[in-house]
Amino acid sequence: MNSFLAANAELLITIVKIVLLLFIVLTVNAYLTWFERKVVAHIQSRWGPHRVGPHGLLQPLADGVKFLFKEDPTPAGVDKFVYFLAPLLALSLALTSIALIPFGPDPIRLFGHVIYLGIAPPDVNIGILALFAITAMGVYGVALAGWSSNNKYSLFGGLRSSAQMISYELALTMSVVGVLLMAGSFNLKDIINAQAHHPEWGILGWNVWPQILGFFCFFVAAIADTNRAPFDLPEAEQELVGGFHTEYASFKFAMFFIAEYTNMITVSCLCSIMFFGGWLSPFPASWTFTHYLPSAVLIPFGLWVIWDGIRYETIFGRVILPVVGTAITALGAVFVFASNVNEFIQGPFWLLSKILVFLFVYVWMRGTLPRFRYDQLMSFGWKLLLPVSIVNVVLTSFAILAKMQWGGK
Amino acid sequence: MVPTNYYVILSAILFGLGVFAFIFKRNIITIFMSIELMLNAVNLAFVAFSQALGKLDGQVFVLFVIVVAAAEAAVGLGIIILIARNRQTLNVERVDLLKL
Amino acid sequence: MGWEMTASLVVFFVLAALAVIGALSLIIQKHPIHSALSLIVVMVALAGLYLLMGAEFVAAVQIIVYGGAIMVLFVFVIMLLNAGVEEHTSISKMAGVPGLLLVVALAGFVAAAIARSAASVQSVSQSGTMSSTKEISGMIFKDFVYPFELTSFLILVAILGATVLAQREKS
Numbered sequence: 001m002n003s004f005l006a007a008n009a010e011l012l013i014t015i016v017k018i019v020l021l022l023f024i025v026l027t028v029n030a031y032l033t034w035f036e037r038k039v040v041a042h043i044q045s046r047w048g049p050h051r052v053g054p055h056g057l058l059q060p061l062a063d064g065v066k067f068l069f070k071e072d073p074t075p076a077g078v079d080k081f082v083y084f085l086a087p088l089l090a091l092s093l094a095l096t097s098i099a100l101i102p103f104g105p106d107p108i109r110l111f112g113h114v115i116y117l118g119i120a121p122p123d124v125n126i127g128i129l130a131l132f133a134i135t136a137m138g139v140y141g142v143a144l145a146g147w148s149s150n151n152k153y154s155l156f157g158g159l160r161s162s163a164q165m166i167s168y169e170l171a172l173t174m175s176v177v178g179v180l181l182m183a184g185s186f187n188l189k190d191i192i193n194a195q196a197h198h199p200e201w202g203i204l205g206w207n208v209w210p211q212i213l214g215f216f217c218f219f220v221a222a223i224a225d226t227n228r229a230p231f232d233l234p235e236a237e238q239e240l241v242g243g244f245h246t247e248y249a250s251f252k253f254a255m256f257f258i259a260e261y262t263n264m265i266t267v268s269c270l271c272s273i274m275f276f277g278g279w280l281s282p283f284p285a286s287w288t289f290t291h292y293l294p295s296a297v298l299i300p301f302g303l304w305v306i307w308d309g310i311r312y313e314t315i316f317g318r319v320i321l322p323v324v325g326t327a328i329t330a331l332g333a334v335f336v337f338a339s340n341v342n343e344f345i346q347g348p349f350w351l352l353s354k355i356l357v358f359l360f361v362y363v364w365m366r367g368t369l370p371r372f373r374y375d376q377l378m379s380f381g382w383k384l385l386l387p388v389s390i391v392n393v394v395l396t397s398f399a400i401l402a403k404m405q406w407g408g409k
Numbered sequence: 410m411v412p413t414n415y416y417v418i419l420s421a422i423l424f425g426l427g428v429f430a431f432i433f434k435r436n437i438i439t440i441f442m443s444i445e446l447m448l449n450a451v452n453l454a455f456v457a458f459s460q461a462l463g464k465l466d467g468q469v470f471v472l473f474v475i476v477v478a479a480a481e482a483a484v485g486l487g488i489i490i491l492i493a494r495n496r497q498t499l500n501v502e503r504v505d506l507l508k509l
Numbered sequence: 510m511g512w513e514m515t516a517s518l519v520v521f522f523v524l525a526a527l528a529v530i531g532a533l534s535l536i537i538q539k540h541p542i543h544s545a546l547s548l549i550v551v552m553v554a555l556a557g558l559y560l561l562m563g564a565e566f567v568a569a570v571q572i573i574v575y576g577g578a579i580m581v582l583f584v585f586v587i588m589l590l591n592a593g594v595e596e597h598t599s600i601s602k603m604a605g606v607p608g609l610l611l612v613v614a615l616a617g618f619v620a621a622a623i624a625r626s627a628a629s630v631q632s633v634s635q636s637g638t639m640s641s642t643k644e645i646s647g648m649i650f651k652d653f654v655y656p657f658e659l660t661s662f663l664i665l666v667a668i669l670g671a672t673v674l675a676q677r678e679k680s
Contacts, residue, residue: 129569136577425616480667487674
């Protein structure tokens with residue numbers, strides 16, 4: 001048994017990482033739906049879910065249970081194989097793209113095994129290209145779902161949605177070329193390290209300043225590629241007639257839902273990694289007191305949760321919230337007192353906070369902006385976004401050439 | 410290390426299956442897809458030889474083949490749409506106006 | 510060393526079986542959308558084989574362009590034209606078996622001819638540095654720059670051609 005474990009250690013570690021990451025991603029998805037409903041509700045001057053559990057925190061659980069127990073009918077006349085394949089394809093592709101993202105620079109060294117944070121090894125030479133490949137295949141989930149539903153409204157919704165996805169995919173990949181030219185590699189780790197060339201610059205060394213045009217193109221194209229507001233006309237048709245997931249009932253609809261939110265998370269990760277320095281801290285490297293920032297955030301937050309929980313209306317809230325708050329405070333305290341854990345946690349903390357900021361911007365845009373009409377959407381993608389991203393590539397190449405000619409004397 | 414012959418034999422098998430599909434299927438879109446299958450089989454042979462000889466020319470050529478296949482697919486599917494609109498059928502045996 | 514070799518062979522056979530099953534499924538399936546899905550399986554299997562050979566850039570381009578664009582085009586056209594199940598005519602059934610034998614003979618002949626001449630070719634070990642994107646792009650823009658510019662012209666012509674062909678007639 002021991003020798004079996006030793007011989008296949010890599011495989012077992014990878015399997016454990018996959019299971020753990022899957023669990024984390026699905027939980028984050030569930031709470032992302034809560035987050036979205038709460039934020040959109042507050043933007044619209046109402047409460048959002050606040051009955052199921054304290055502050056509505058158990059709402060995702062209730063939704064999950066509902067999805068599991070709802071009837072799952074299969075409409076007549078559908079192409080059974082493709083009907084069942086489409087949500088499976090969408091979900092598996094969305095979850096696969098999370099595997100390529102590195103969550104931290106330093107590995108964990110445990111019993112002589114080096115465990116990197118992130119499922120793919122850090123030397124995947126085509127990191128970002130592989131991510132785009134997986135995103136490119138994601139069009140099939142939508143198109144096949146719309147077609148196999150034996151419903152002409154689904155078909156049109158699916159065709160529109162997939163046409164939108166492939167149009168914005170072009171602008172998405174072109175807007176990244178500037179970053180790749182500056183970093184000189186497709187490897188995500190190299191892209192982050194290229195932004196750390198001047199550790200004293202901190203936030204000024206990130207790619208977003210030289211590549212501001214590329215960043216805006218990428219972000220807008222990403223919102224359109226994930227079919228989110230304000231580009232969600234093919235999907236919002238479900239409020240009127242039907243999008244590509246009309247004929248999909250409980251569990252398969254949940255799969256599409258999870259796929260969409262996971263795509264959102266992936267795109268936020270990519271944005272933070274490519275333009276905002278990934279796991280780099282915005283403060284200069286010499287300000288080592290900023291290493292206590294995770295604790296400085298967690299401890300007050302935990303104390304606030306405890307204080308809010310004590311005064312909460314329901315008994316359940318009065319029990320659960322202080323427990324959660326104590327756990328958060330304890331975590332913050334651990335980071336203050338265990339310095340090697342604190343150093344290790346710096347990278348993932350910054351990456352996760354940047355991802356959270358982008359997710360908030362996503363939800364904020366959903367609550368604030370009106371939808372694009374479909375022809376406005378397509379002309380925006382082809383006539384504005386794609387030329388702007390190409391101009392960005394040209395400008396970046398000229399800048400790099402100029403730097404090579406006159407900068408490196 | 411997988412010997413190059415294995416890749417080449419696989420490429421030949423895929424090419425043969427593409428030829429079979431090209432000759433014996435009647436839906437014009439399926440025939441078109443068999444052309445893509447043949448092109449893919451040839452790409453596999455190119456990359457296998459590029460790896461065996463240690464030069465990158467094979468892979469560069471594969472990129473060109475992929476680009477040409479994309480252009481050909483676009484125009485070919487445009488033609489297919491026109492045929493479908495004018496003859497209301499996708500069966501190649503029905504598009505036989507030039508037959509004696 | 511032996512374990513590593515066998516692992517490569519196992520992965521090769523799995524991917525090769527997937528590719529051949531996809532190609533057979535392309536032939537056997539009656540509905541064009543199922544044939545399209547089988548072709549996508551073939552392309553993904555081939556991309557896996559390219560990765561096994563160490564050609565990572567080509568594998569990524571294969572999935573992005575072939576699997577993510579060309580096959581999407583096929584799937585769109587099948588959906589738009591509402592292609593149905595193929596009808597049967599009597600001619601092909603008769604020629605099926607001799608045709609299959611002839612095709613097997615063709616494939617075998619091609620494979621044997623190439624295998625005999627490729628026997629002298631040494632299979633080099635996979636070196637990731639050989640197939641790096643920088644080297645490939647260096648070759649495209651230095652040695653193959655003329656075909657590259659020609660293909661850009663070809664794509665432009667194809668775009669214009671497809672747009673003109675698929676237009677509705679202005680009545």
